[in-house]
Amino acid sequence: MNQERQIKPLYMWWRIIKSTFMWWYLLIAAVVAMIGFAVSNLAMVYLLGPVLSALFNPESATLSAQLEKFSGSETIKAKIGTLLAPILYKQTPLETLKQFAILLVIIVLIKNLFQYIQNISAMQLMQNITNFFRKKLFEKILTMPLGFFHRMKAGALMSRVISDVQMMQEYISDTIADLIRDPLQVVVHYAFLLTIDSKMTLYITVIVPLIVIGMSIIGKHLRRYGARTQEKMAELASVLQEGITGIRVVKGFNAEKLEASKFKKFADKYLHNIMKMYRVRRLAGPFNEIIGAAIAACLLWFGGRKVILGVGPSPAEFMQYILTLFLMMQPIKAVADKVNRIQQGLGAASRVFWLLDLKWVSAPKKGSIRIKDIKDGIKFEHVWFKYDESENYALKDLTFEIPAGSMVALVGHSGAGKSTTADILSRFYIPQKGKVLVDGIDLAEIEDSSWRALLGIVSQEVILFNDTVSANISYGDPNPDTKRIYEAAKAANALEFIEKLPQGFNTIIGERGLMLSGGERQRIAIARAIYRNPKLLILDEATSALDTRSEMLVQQAIDNLISGRTVLVIAHRLSTVLKADKIIVLEKGEKICEGNHEELYETCEQYREIYDLQFGKK
Template structure:
């Protein structure tokens, strides 16, 4: 129940919406029950045409069903005496149509309230999921499957949408059932008491079904997450799949997961669909008893249960079967939605390892230096960086080189606080990065990585990404600095050309130059270049390197490179091996030392 109430909190003004829903549900049930409950006295007068003594004078007011029955008899007896049975029959028909109309109007209004709440919950829940997930630290996405995250955003939210509707059914149908039970008591107390005996039995059966549903619902949602993940990887890597003839391998993986998903969903369906037939079967057993017991009373001439009352009792009880089925279906279906909601809230409640301190400092401008003091870092328990001490003065270019896996990229990731060190501290202008407001800190930095992160949008929007209200001339200037303007103008629609998913319509060098143009437009004082040219051919590398040289002018730059020829002019080269600084100095000095840097340089000459 706590999970469901938390879901409803995503609908604005939920209290007023629930009050409206309850009012409309009660009114719809009352109008539906009134025409059934007051049908008996009309039938008595119309078809038996006998007026009780109680109907010849207006009764004294009493809040009871008998009072309302007597009032109806009083007025309809007058109609029959004055206008005849045919006119009374017309009034009966109009009476039924009017009350059914009101009942359905309120039922429509009740459903619209539920639909509005459902739409608001789905919209706000999706926004909240993305808002929270996008704030999580980079390491979170290394541990999580992207397909599972997408599944929670789509499939799980879809299940929650159904849960909102089913939850409202679970609230609405008891109101209808209680209203009908009141009418049944007014007709025959003995028969009604017996019908209530079966309710605990039905509830026990449904409760057992619900317990078995939950485990399967978890398996179903987890399996769907794995399927989405396989599809995402397959569609992204179709070139490799075809090159290695791996289509059959992936097809078997999909078949295995889809087969298990089918098995789990069939199990859920068997249990879910069992609730309604069982409740209906138990209800029919009661109807059979009512027919037998009530029929005996009618045939014996029981004055407490005349034929019209017996027929009305059967009609009202028959009207209860569908709401009872809806209630049982709603309760059993809630379980799958609750499981999905738990998966969603598990993501929403995941705290980010990188957060702003209370009263964090807003960084207006980078003025002095970046300093690493005795910095150590580890992924889980495996050390990646050990006792790093390094100071980068403003306007200087520092190159990080060394064997793969040495910790170069991790060291650079500490500067924009993608991670925090587990030992020591990183300072900017003498203040710990943890003390700065995260958004203002990252505003001072631009990152260009080996893999160009582009979006299925226009060239203009990719360069201006995250920077609203940018002038076109500024975007063009950034593209020219990045050596991208010429190839952009050769595309079909220039800066309005859509470049496909992840920039698939462009070459590697073109994608990289768009990433550089984006960094130029941002104009950050601190620049981080992580293997920005390593995946390019010689011609593209030259163009990109020229663009990078333009970008690094008058900036503080941290350059990670395997191609040592691209960092020879750095102010200082830091050689990192197994998480430690083993050499440092300018290019010529390191060559003369004849250490690891010289060894790496000689290897690249071969």
Template sequence: MNLYLRVLSYVKPYWYFMAGAMVCMACFALTSSATVWVALPFLQTLFGQETVQTVQGTPTGQPGQAGQGGQPGQGGQLDVAQDSANRLEQRTGMTGLRETLKDRTNDLIRRPTKQATLERLCLIILFILLLKNISSYLQAYLMAYAENGVIKDLRNHLYIHLHRLSLSYFHRERTGELISRVSYDVMKINGTISAAFGTLVKEPMLVVVFLAILLILSWQLTLVSLVLLPLSVLVITTVGRRLRRSSTASQEAMADLTSTLQETVAGVRVVKAFNMESFEIGKFKRQTQHYFRTLLRLTHMHNLASPITEILGSAVGLAILWYGGRQVLEGGLLAPEDFLTFFLALFSMMKPVKELGQVHNRIQEGIAAADRVFSVLDTAPEITDAPGAVPLPDLRREIRLDRVDFRYDAVSDPALEEIDLVVQAGETVALVGPSGGGKSTLVDLVARFYDPTGGRIVIDGKDLRSVTVASLREKMGIVTQDVILFNDTVRNNIAYGVADMPLDRIQSAAAAANADAFIEQLPDGYDTFLGERGVRLSGGQRQRIAIARAILKDPQILIFDEATSSLDTESELLVQEAIDRLMKGRTALVIAHRLSTVQKADRVVVVDRGRIVQSGVHGSLIQEDGLYKKLYNLQFRDQEPVAE
């Protein structure tokens, strides 16, 4: 119930659409019942012996009882008096209400001739049908507007919350799983909203008005028709519980399928390089087969309630047909035309009852999806602004890491231990060390993608946890090793994060990154779309676009993870020139993979197994018999320029 109420809370902004839809639903229910009720005078008009009565209630056109002038004879007067007495005697309780409503309907419809009555009746039916269908269209449109608006708001809320979550969350969760929740699961919730405000409002209205007709016509037969209602509720509730479990399994299978598809497409180069197409196809087929089976179970449970409800309803109908038919034949309870109207109303009520039988299942499917969506929304961001956090002023003195420790979770080994490091404003510090030694973790802490589990990081004396995250990252430019470019134009990729940037400034940044020349040669220059992840560019070109992006932002603090991919000599020189321009005059933390970078750095810090093991300049460290010398011999020595 709590999940259900949370879903419905998103309906508040659209309450006026819902209110309008409910008014239309009420109109639809009344006009639907009216079409059934007017069946009675329609039958009487076509098959009845009498069409119109005089003011006294005496049939006209009966020679034996009245003359041509319409004056009743003595026998006619006695018949009329007896008929009036009988009708007054009968008009008590539900029977009286029934006869009164029938008279009022006849007064509205009947005319002096059957032909005129039929014409008027057709006009009334036409008006009712027009009103009924206009109401149906309007309620469907208003409901669709509100439902789709809720789904849009919920999807936006989920997407916004995902961006607020910390980096660690995305390391724990699969990308395909998150995509499935934002797309597939949110859409499944639409069924819950539709059931809540469509089926649960509209169908009960129809049931009520048809039930009212049934009670008016014969409360005895109506009681017989309600005998099997508790059994129907029991069946529907049991099926609904099983349906929720099947729906959850189906949504999880879809998430697995989406994850596999996302990973395969993202890693298609590796798949082809290792001739693993057959393996990945087999894996995908197994998952589609599993999803197919979960869908079959879901379909089985989903469709089980409907035939059971219909069978029970048909049993009721047959019981009414047998019992009521006998009463009609024996001349009790109902007149034949009343019994036909009762039967028509009963079977008209079957459709909304059947829909109500399905609504519990639809709600359970939506609740299963809502559980997965709200599990994301209930995940609290680990990195947030502390109460009273202030904007970070411009860097003037230093970045200090004071005895910093960090673990990714409570059970893992320390990623960093007792890190003491001071980076002066304007200084370039190159971080080197074996893979997995903690270099990337260290710069992630400076960017506050994570908070230290011990110690603190301060900028000009201000703890990073006491300043706003936005103001910290506004001061930073981050160039990752795996260059991320979006499926957008070159212009928008370079200006990413900087709104309304003039083209001349973008071109200046591209020129500083040695990217302007190749950009101008692209089919549409700066308006060329790069494709997903910039697949239309070479590795060196992607690196220079990323550097241009950082130059345009003009950050005070630069975090730069050099790409390890090898480039041809010309591209290497162009990239290195761009890096030099990028780092000039900035405070920089660089995870270095190029000899030229460590040689030009103001200081080299060697990180191994989560600790700083050496620190100094390249020239002095190379003379020490330490880890840096080993790394130099393994990693950098081949990059030394060859003497001529």
């Protein structure tokens, strides 16, 4: 079995970030809007200083006073002040105050416009990424061999496509935009703090490593708990899926309490893990709050002291500094929180990328030869096959031929290897030894899509989809032919009951075709095979689950279907194979007899035993 491996966080990050480049225009729009938002947010803070000056020191709130203030200085602060003075200040204090009021409204409008553009662009980008990975995951699942589905539960796979991808979006994709916006705000605010008091700002910077170390410790635990939580969710989904799909068995065996108890057990495990994760995540808030309070206390003492002594920034500038610092702490805190959320999301991402990158060890190699017909026939040559991790071979040195245009039947007790033979012929599995030849060509060398285009498969377990009768009959055809659908249904003896359905061929038949009886579902499956017009027909236990009348109708449909085709029939009921050109008797994976009915009854003890058990002694 392919074990689930640990995937490095940097690799997952790179995969997610690389996917954003497919929608580069949305990424650029979001980044530009984020920059505009950060700058406009800072502009509101910058406006606070001039407003305070205008209110408490009106003489300084004029254009001439401001230009005189910065004249002769070559500092960055003086250059910025000289550049912005004509925009902010007018000739009188009252005109300046009016200008401030107008600018405030304009800045708020611009800020919210940028925020709207950022939100829409980022959301579209993140939804595109989520949709991309969900579709890739389902495409990957569809390409996996049957052995994979024996190992992986349906509920677990559903959990990966739905829950894990959703968690990737909520905890990673949704935070990518914030991880661009928030650091931008931090950089812009930090640069502004340097212009006010560079020395005090550098002292504060020393504390940043403490925050990084603390967040990395918390994040490591969150990533581990995130992965465990998603595993428990997959187990929970599997129990739920099995309980719902097997509801007839559950009720038939009075097992409602058993299933409820099983679900409760896994639900409690999921709750236990998610609360562990929540408790660790909530440590981040208090940790950052304590660090922030320590910074504020130091700033209030050292910075306020310099203002009082007149050796530092002006009171208005100190207010700008305090407000800017607290505005900067908000995105810093948000970044820390987002990093923790990402750690949780990486647990789900590792499960998604493991499946996307999975190479099944026993997957059939891809052939390249395309064929359009079966002219000579099919030959099994010394085929040996066993399932993954099984010690015993399901097929042992199996050799037989299916001449083109003939009907060959496989019979034997349960576990004889009949269905396994059909699966190998369908190329769902590959033999460990030996080979299957089609017109002398090794089946392993034939392209899968080319080979399966020649196949029609009808089995005891009929799989129908929650769609119309027409869609189920023409399944796999992108351009269904209404006339062919009608003719296929007629040949399958299905026309009678289809026309009695509420909307006829347009009737939705429910999940797995549950609105139909077993015999009706079987005939829809035969109609699907007839519509496909296969060169090779595989009937695996095609009538063994039906009552006598349904079997008669199905048998008539099969007779209509097999004419002029190569057919492999597998059935416990010998009434379905008496007309076969050749019958092969299997026992424990080995061929023990071969011939027609008369020959086998006379010469093959095992065949005679099966026949007598079903029909009574001759």
